Amino acid sequence: MATVSLDGIKKTFGKTEVIHGIDMEIEDGEFIVIVGPSGCGKSTLLRMVAGLETVTEGEVRIGGARVNDREPMERDIAMVFQNYALYPHMSVFDNMAYGLKIAGTPKAEIAERVNEAAALLQLGDYLKRRPRELSGGQRQRVAMGRAIVRKPSAFLFDEPLSNLDAKLRVQMRLEIKQLQRRLGVTSLYVTHDQVEAMTLADRMIVMNAGRADQIGAPLEVYANPQTEFVAGFIGSPPMNFLPAGLATDAPEGAKTLGVRPENMVLAGQGTAATAIYNEALGAETLVHVDLADGTRATVRQDANVPLPTEGAAVHLQWRDTDRIFFDTEGRRC
Numbered sequence: 001m002a003t004v005s006l007d008g009i010k011k012t013f014g015k016t017e018v019i020h021g022i023d024m025e026i027e028d029g030e031f032i033v034i035v036g037p038s039g040c041g042k043s044t045l046l047r048m049v050a051g052l053e054t055v056t057e058g059e060v061r062i063g064g065a066r067v068n069d070r071e072p073m074e075r076d077i078a079m080v081f082q083n084y085a086l087y088p089h090m091s092v093f094d095n096m097a098y099g100l101k102i103a104g105t106p107k108a109e110i111a112e113r114v115n116e117a118a119a120l121l122q123l124g125d126y127l128k129r130r131p132r133e134l135s136g137g138q139r140q141r142v143a144m145g146r147a148i149v150r151k152p153s154a155f156l157f158d159e160p161l162s163n164l165d166a167k168l169r170v171q172m173r174l175e176i177k178q179l180q181r182r183l184g185v186t187s188l189y190v191t192h193d194q195v196e197a198m199t200l201a202d203r204m205i206v207m208n209a210g211r212a213d214q215i216g217a218p219l220e221v222y223a224n225p226q227t228e229f230v231a232g233f234i235g236s237p238p239m240n241f242l243p244a245g246l247a248t249d250a251p252e253g254a255k256t257l258g259v260r261p262e263n264m265v266l267a268g269q270g271t272a273a274t275a276i277y278n279e280a281l282g283a284e285t286l287v288h289v290d291l292a293d294g295t296r297a298t299v300r301q302d303a304n305v306p307l308p309t310e311g312a313a314v315h316l317q318w319r320d321t322d323r324i325f326f327d328t329e330g331r332r333c
């Protein structure tokens with residue numbers, strides 16, 4: 001186990017800088033999720049930690065030691081990929097044992113470590129099978145097993161669940177979280193899925209176009225987004241963004257007023273809007289409305305709260321303590 005430090009990390013491909021300077025200290029045993037939309041640089045950042053990409057500027061340290069110039073194999077990390085990267089012609093046992101064999105680990109120790117990991121991952125009955133004889137979830141577990149047997153200082157995950165169907169993804173997410181807690185291995189996990197980030201992370205890095213817009217614990221980021229981008233990306237449906245002018249006491253320089261859908265209610269008076277359509281999700285309903293200027297807003301309410309008729313005139317209310325303001329640059333006022 002180890003700390004991982006990112007110190008002024010930049011990455012340039014050709015003449016294009018895609019990572020513009022990332023700083024972060026990751027504690028021993030921490031589960032860090034790097035989250036952001038497609039193309040923001042998540043994988044590139046992870047691959048620099050892994051040693052699969054060179055670092056253009058800055059320093060990566062694992063366990064306090066600078067690793068910029070070390071080969072991936074010499075970094076004492078294990079990576080779990082989206083496509084599992086299993087050898088199709090090898091059994092589950094051999095897939096899990098492969099890295100240890102290459103490293104010259106004695107046979108008896110390999111067997112012990114593989115069996116231990118297989119038990120932990122409930123793969124004991126499948127050790128003789130080939131990957132194609134396994135379900136997607138089981139294959140993902142084998143990929144995890146291969147990482148675990150090496151007892152690395154850190155796990156690096158690159159969208160490991162994105163090939164699984166929605167239900168399995170939820171189940172595997174829980175398994176990964178429990179496993180990581182149990183093993184206590186420092187982990188960096190890349191995903192574009194904000195729900196995955198919220199549920200897995202001790203802390204998350206929300207990336208926006210090659211920058212870390214915000215680093216923090218999930219609920220802290222949710223409650224206190226520092227930029228309009230973060231407020232819109234974390235949370236589903238996203239935060240409502242209304243013209244700041246709706247508040248008579250908006251701070252100087254404020255352009256946008258943000259309110260989460262669950263903090264907005266339909267009331268007898270308040271900001272006028274028109275009900276557009278209702279989305280019943282079962283336990284709750286999303287009521288979509290348009291303000292006079294055309295701004296769309298969403299109210300999240302319990303299923304038992306009466307719904308407006310589509311096209312009806314409605315009024316929106318929210319508490320002053322539940323709103324936040326952003327300036328023209330999208331930064332929190």
Ligand SMILES: Nc1ncnc2c1ncn2[C@@H]1O[C@H](COP(=O)(O)OP(=O)(O)OP(=O)(O)O)[C@@H](O)[C@H]1O
Nearest residue numbers: 013014018036037038039040041042043044045192
């Ligand atoms: N080998 C490369 N050569 C040139 N540009 C690259 C290379 N790899 C990545 N990029 C560019 O760097 C930027 C970040 O890519 P990266 O794959 O890290 O994003 P990402 O956030 O992981 O996206 P996704 O979720 O789609 O995988 C993108 O603009 C991409 O086009």
